Amino acid sequence: MKVPSVPLPEPDRPPEVPKTEEHRFPCDACGGDMRFDPGRDAMTCDHCGNVTALGAGDGGTIREIAIEKGLDAGGALEEETKVLDCPNCGAQVEFDPAIHAAECPFCATPVVTGTGTNRHIKPAAVVPFDLQEAAAHKAMDDWLGNLWFAPSGLQKYARKGQKMAGIYVPFWTFDADTESSYSGQRGDIYYETQTVMRDGKRTRVQVAKVRWTPRSGRVRRFFDDVVVLASTSLPKSHTDALEPWDLSALAPYAPQYLAGFRAEAYRVDLEAGLTEARARMDAVIARDVRMDIGGDQQRITRIDTRLSDVTFKHVLLPVWVAAYKYRGESYRFVVNGQTGRVQGERPYSKIKIALALLALLIVVGIAAALYGG
Ligand SMILES: [Zn+2]
Ligand SMILES: [Zn+2]
Numbered sequence: 001m002k003v004p005s006v007p008l009p010e011p012d013r014p015p016e017v018p019k020t021e022e023h024r025f026p027c028d029a030c031g032g033d034m035r036f037d038p039g040r041d042a043m044t045c046d047h048c049g050n051v052t053a054l055g056a057g058d059g060g061t062i063r064e065i066a067i068e069k070g071l072d073a074g075g076a077l078e079e080e081t082k083v084l085d086c087p088n089c090g091a092q093v094e095f096d097p098a099i100h101a102a103e104c105p106f107c108a109t110p111v112v113t114g115t116g117t118n119r120h121i122k123p124a125a126v127v128p129f130d131l132q133e134a135a136a137h138k139a140m141d142d143w144l145g146n147l148w149f150a151p152s153g154l155q156k157y158a159r160k161g162q163k164m165a166g167i168y169v170p171f172w173t174f175d176a177d178t179e180s181s182y183s184g185q186r187g188d189i190y191y192e193t194q195t196v197m198r199d200g201k202r203t204r205v206q207v208a209k210v211r212w213t214p215r216s217g218r219v220r221r222f223f224d225d226v227v228v229l230a231s232t233s234l235p236k237s238h239t240d241a242l243e244p245w246d247l248s249a250l251a252p253y254a255p256q257y258l259a260g261f262r263a264e265a266y267r268v269d270l271e272a273g274l275t276e277a278r279a280r281m282d283a284v285i286a287r288d289v290r291m292d293i294g295g296d297q298q299r300i301t302r303i304d305t306r307l308s309d310v311t312f313k314h315v316l317l318p319v320w321v322a323a324y325k326y327r328g329e330s331y332r333f334v335v336n337g338q339t340g341r342v343q344g345e346r347p348y349s350k351i352k353i354a355l356a357l358l359a360l361l362i363v364v365g366i367a368a369a370l371y372g373g
Helices: 067-072 133-145 152-159 236-241 270-293 350-371
Strands: 034-037 042-045 051-053 078-085 092-094 101-103 110-112 117-121 165-198 201-229 262-264 297-326 329-336 342-344
Touching (some): 067 270, 067 297, 133 297, 133 329, 133 342, 165 270, 236 329, 236 342, 270 297
Parallel strands (some): 165 262
Antiparallel strands (some): 034 042, 042 051, 078 117, 165 201, 165 297, 297 329, 329 342
16 A cells, blocks of 8 residues: 655644644643653653542543434533544544644654644543553563564564553443334244155154244333444454453543543544444344244344443443554554454565465375275
């Protein structure tokens, strides 16, 4: 994949950054920028070591919002943030005003913080980072170390100066009460004794048959926190592999949790998120209907579902991301910032694979010579 080149900022003209946002969380001891300290419920100053407890947990409750309010959008639900637009992969990331030029955390393309803004629904809750960067880095090293088919230079390359970016990735969660009426058929297996000719003899055999009877009824289910990814920057296979998330760790949104980290703006809007959540709910409801029909087999001819009390939350979940370029291609490695689960993609070494195949063929050849007679 060819990556467009982006001009770096001219060194003699620093990019303009609003003065008021330069130090959002200054340290009371030295004035430096404090950052959220994963796993500690505190903010830490890397300049002087000052630690300030956050006292999260007494920050109030997380509110579910009625879906109608969200779909109407606008007003008090929304906020505007400054974002960095990646010209290569399209990611929109809220930037730390202290950083003027950086690499896109998702594809390692150099980007300059612009004056772009993004208007969106405010996050309601966040699962704060629990895993320190060092632990995430170690997970990446271990993973790279186990890659037999990776090119030899890659591990050294990836380790050298590889920084991981802590990113809060956007998700939607939906709650809904559902009531579904259905009709279909229930199949019960029974056996019939038949007489057949076998080897010239009359033989009695049992033959399985299905008796179908019409069935209709109702099922109800309350869905709590159906989680839908609202980012398009990371492949869905990557974020799916990071599951499960422990949403009991959700804390009411506070900007302190984002200090020193980045938050990605959602690209899947609320309506599209709801459509995906509906599809997942429908699959669960179909399973409920099959259970309700009972018997050995089921046929469903119709399900009508009524949703009520649909609510949503926009939540941010913590992911450590390392993006690196190797021979012109972008590769990513992600770590769940809550549990430490890892997922990545990497180049394969054609030579190593060819050698392994050759070795396998030799072994097969020897075995054939020994046992083939
Ligand atoms: Zn300090
Ligand atoms: Zn990018």
